[in-house]
Amino acid sequence: MDRIPFGVRQLDTTLGGGAPTGSVVLVAGEGGAGSREFLQTSTLLNALAETDPELHDLYYGDLAAEANPPEEVHFISFTAGERRFAREVGATMEPEIVDAGMEAVRYHDLSEQYFHQSPVPRDWYADATADIRDMRARQERDDILGELGSRLSEHAPGNLVVIDSISDLVSTAGRDQNLDWTDVAFLVKGLQKGADQWNGVILVHVNQETVSQTEYGQLVDGVDGTLEFQWASGGSTRARTLVVKQFRGVLSALDSENIVQFETEVGDGGFDISDVRKIR
DSSP states (O other): OOEEOOSOHHHHHHTTSSEETTEEEEEEESTTSSHHHHHHHHHHHHHHHHHOHHHHHHHTOOOOTTBOOOSOEEEEESSOOHHHHHHHHHTTSOHHHHHHHHTTEEEEEOHHHHHTTSSSOHHHHSOTTSOHHHHHHHHHHOOHHHHHHHHHHHHOTTSEEEEEOHHHHHHHHTTOTTOOHHHHHHHHHHHHHHHHHHOSEEEEEEEGGGSOHHHHHHHHHTSSEEEEEEEEEETTEEEEEEEEEEETTTHHHHHHTTEEEEEEEEETTEEEEEEEEEOO
């Protein structure tokens, strides 16, 4: 089975190379527990394979036999621009990774659609060079889900797409009369249907603290795999941990090795695995 790597070598090796193509993976966690750093690392390390193979080999190493980097890497944000994303990753990762990786990241900023019906002043999020009349007409034609769907239909086939974050749509459902939680749940289900045809991998981020247990269960039920990032307490210290909650066609690899949890860390090379907890 063909795999697209997550960009975290030890995790990819354990899972047979990464995520099977055609997968939708929910990346969920508590605030600060590492889920966002995981997304950033996955984005940049996969992009690095395109722009600088030698640097990719230095920070990642050899790919598994069944793993191939995606043709393109797309990052979709509802609230943040590309410059902010670059600053965030630059605060933790080596500048050479950020500089080379960002060259290949196709960044999609949907702030115009997201904030269009909000009280946020237009000049805070709109492109200053855009014609206001053209922008207003475009926003009236395409709501946030419609615009997201258009971007996915065009760019998801064969590629890695990172969506950051479903939590933003959850907050929108509370104030937008044209969007409610059912739409968000259907979107995730639809992603799984589309991914079967696109043959790429889609990573969908959610902050667990923004959804109820029932809503979270619906999200988990609508995807192929779920990676949960949690804080674990051990004595006087707290550690970031990763649990593969479920993953169709992949979880058996962890079961066979009795792996129950990964201890993680964030270093100059991005998100990484520091230890593996097994059933003794």
